[in-house]
Amino acid sequence: MKCTINKKLVPMKAHYFLFNAGSGPVTPYLSIYARQLGFSSIVVGFMYTILPIFGMVAKPIFGTIADKFRCQKRLFLAAQILTAVAFLVIFYSPKIHTTRIVNFSCYNDTIGFFSNSSINKCTLDNLRRQNTSNMCKMTCGVIDQSLLCNKWNISDHCGHDPPTTLSFTALTPTYKIQLTNTFLFFEIANITLNNERILTPSCSNGSPLSTCHINCDDYNINSLITETSIDDSDAYRSYQFWCLLTFMIIAWIGQATVVSIGDAICFQLLGDEHNSYGYQRLWGSLGWGLIAVVTGALIDVLSKGRAQKNYTSAFYTAAAFLITDFLVSLQIKHTQNSVSTNLFRDVGALLLNIRIVVFLIWCVSIGMCTGLMWQFEFWLIEDLAKIQGCSATAHVKTLEGLVQAIQTIIGETPFFFLSGIIMKKITHVHTMSLVLFAIGIRFILYSVIPNPWYFLPVEVSQGLTFGLFFACMTSYASIIAPVGLEATMQGLVGAVFEGVGVSAGSSLGGYFYKKVGGPLTFRYFGFAALIICVIHILVQRLLQELNGAKYSTSEKSKSFNFNLQQLCMHHHQHLGNNRTGNYSMSNDLV
Structure with a gap:
């Protein structure tokens, strides 16, 4: 038995593969990327509550426009470019302002800093097992002068007014991180001050020494102590929120339009072979599954040693596949001849x-x-x-x-x-x-x-x-x-x-x-x-x-019901021979 390939449907199969390959690298990670931009889970959850609503509105509106003005393919192609552009713009969305503030203090005669971030035991055990020392740059408020002079022997700050802030680099061993009640205590092994002085700090238990802004080299430690600098209620009024939400809405609308109009074009190409749709759409599942897994691994590889995940490869890979999809979709031989009169x-x-x-x-x-x-x-x-x-x-x-x-x-x-x-x-x-x-x-x-x-x-x-x-x-x-x-x-x-x-x-x-x-x-x-x-x-x-x-x-066709059949007959009488009805249903529906 000779297998023949319908060349007319090859670009359609390629579209499903390329479009889903272009969606897979970004769509699963958008909510995580939004959190990396500084938005809390509550704000991100609100975004994903309203996004499907825009999809609900966009699909029938653009579907109606495509049918009314016979511009299915043009809208289909435009939506692909719109989605690619929206993904790239999302990548360059401005971050919400975040802070990393800790309490510089003493604990069991050891100096370090406290963070009230929540952490589970597994994460803490993983950090300890790393057995590494991480550099954290700290800028603290005024520290007690007696501590600087007597405990740290910093003569530069003795005998005159201390500076309003003190900046130094602290070395924090991960294996010495302690969980105390609801707080994490990061012990400081030594301090580098003015790029030359290395101290072994000591202190006596007491009240916090100061409040400090901190930035560490280790991604896991940074993620533990990073907090959004504004409340959720203020985040909704920030320009960063509205930029990201607007770009995500555009991407959502673009994807929704491509999917709905693309399926309509596919079925028109199939003609009466509606059951062959799955042969076309399966290529989309292959594209999504293969590229999403590869991109996820690539993100981890390129993010090694970085303070945050690097999503550059994901967004640019997505854009490349979507632009390729646009070029391939130009080859789809589709003409929209029929149009509804009412x-x-x-x-x-x-x-x-x-x-x-x-x-x-x-x-x-x-x-x-x-x-x-x-x-x-x-x-x-x-x-x-x-x-x-x-x-x-x-x-x-x-x-x-x-x-x-x-x-x-x-x-x-x-x-x-x-x-x-x-x-x-x-x-x-x-x-x-x-x-x-x-x-x-x-x-x-x-x-x-x-x-x-x-x-x-x-x-x-x-x-x-x-x-x-x-x-x-x-x-x-x-x-x-x-x-x-x-x-x-x-x-x-x-x-x-x-x-x-x-x-x-x-x-x-x-x-x-x-x-x-x-x-x-x-x-x-x-x-x-x-x-x-x-x-x-x-x-x-x-x-x-x-x-x-x-x-x-085994039956070939029957109408859905008598009333609908009568309505169709009346409708055809009104239209004459200008169009062919499509209300009579193949019996395999029921």
């Missing part, structure tokens, strides 16, 4: 159909579960790792990298490839029920697994819960879309899934995670998914009985 009436007709409403509710349900998984699966992994002990915590980032690789390469890729066969075999409606069932089982397993490394085999189910789901959602949306409204329908469905479902799931998941903890949160969501699965099966069966139709996989 956009709102056509979309409104769909929203009056009960099957479409059930489909959109299904999108919201899956979106809520996806929001929980996107935002809190790594939280759960790290919480379980802490319970397992320091050895598990030490390798938790490696575990998270493996989780992403298994999800995309081993999970999503084969199921995108098989999605068309599965949906043709069991129909779209039964595929929807299968996805809900898989999510329920997956979340319940999360809630009972004690060791996070046991998550790895479970991650293969990503093929069902996202790969098969996404192929089903987009292909169903393409099939039910009226002629000329393909991008509008993809945007509407994407907005419902992400803007409503993912946003609500992230918010609700965060509330339950705080109230009952990670395992119970995933268990509750898992049980809810199974209940919705049963309801979905019963509702679809009831709709079949009400419509008086006997559906089977």
Whole structure:
């Protein structure tokens, strides 16, 4: 049997690979990068609460514009460049002002500095095991003159007024860091003053000697003592916050537009072969999985010895892939010939159909579960790792990298490839029920697994819960879309899934995670998914009985219901022969 390649679809496959390869190096790290810019977790959480809302608004708006003015490809290409530019601008976003202030004091006749930063025992043990000495530059307020003269023998500051500040370099051995109640005490082994004088400082226990600004060579120590210099309420009014939020919104809108319009173009290229969508989209999973893992390792390599993580490679790699995607996408042979004569009436007709409403509710349900998984699966992994002990915590980032690789390469890729066969075999409606069932089982397993490394085999189910789901959602949306409204329908469905479902799931998941903890949160969501699965099966069966139709996989086509069929006939009579209707549905949907 000779295998033939559809050359018309090659640029589309390349687009999915390149666009996801361009998103993978940046998107997973944006929240961490925002924290590195000085924003607290509360501020970053607020950003990620409103970002999906902009995606919800952007997808149907730009989809409608693309359909109305027949400019799908132009908007598609423009959004790719917009995303690349937004990523680069985010990289150069101004940092919020941060401070590193410690109390210079004595403890057990030893001089050092205190920090009230929270730290877990594993992190402290790791620091001690480094057995290194780190240089910290300190600028302190006025220090008692008797200490300078009698204990430190600094004659320069004896007999006259001491300076308002004293700057020196302190050597702090990591193996001598102590945890005292809620404070960390960093012992100072010696001090270098005026680039030449090395002292072995001593003192007597008493009140803090001074308050000092400090900057250490070691990234871990710096991260422990760094605090944002302004309160969260003030951060919302800072220009740094609005710059970063604006750039992230632009990037989010760009990505949302590329995804929704890109899928619409793909389905138009496929024609009646809707079930072949998975063969195209699987290249996106490969691009994301391969490049995200490589970029993560590259960030660690290039950040060795630095005070902060170096994300230069991630952002420039992303921009390079997105620009390449733009150049490749120029080769997509796509012409948009059909256009809806009454956009709102056509979309409104769909929203009056009960099957479409059930489909959109299904999108919201899956979106809520996806929001929980996107935002809190790594939280759960790290919480379980802490319970397992320091050895598990030490390798938790490696575990998270493996989780992403298994999800995309081993999970999503084969199921995108098989999605068309599965949906043709069991129909779209039964595929929807299968996805809900898989999510329920997956979340319940999360809630009972004690060791996070046991998550790895479970991650293969990503093929069902996202790969098969996404192929089903987009292909169903393409099939039910009226002629000329393909991008509008993809945007509407994407907005419902992400803007409503993912946003609500992230918010609700965060509330339950705080109230009952990670395992119970995933268990509750898992049980809810199974209940919705049963309801979905019963509702679809009831709709079949009400419509008086006997559906089977061997039948070629039937309309969704009598009322919608009558509406379509009236609509075609009104339009004459100027367009061909697309309301009659292939029976493999139901």
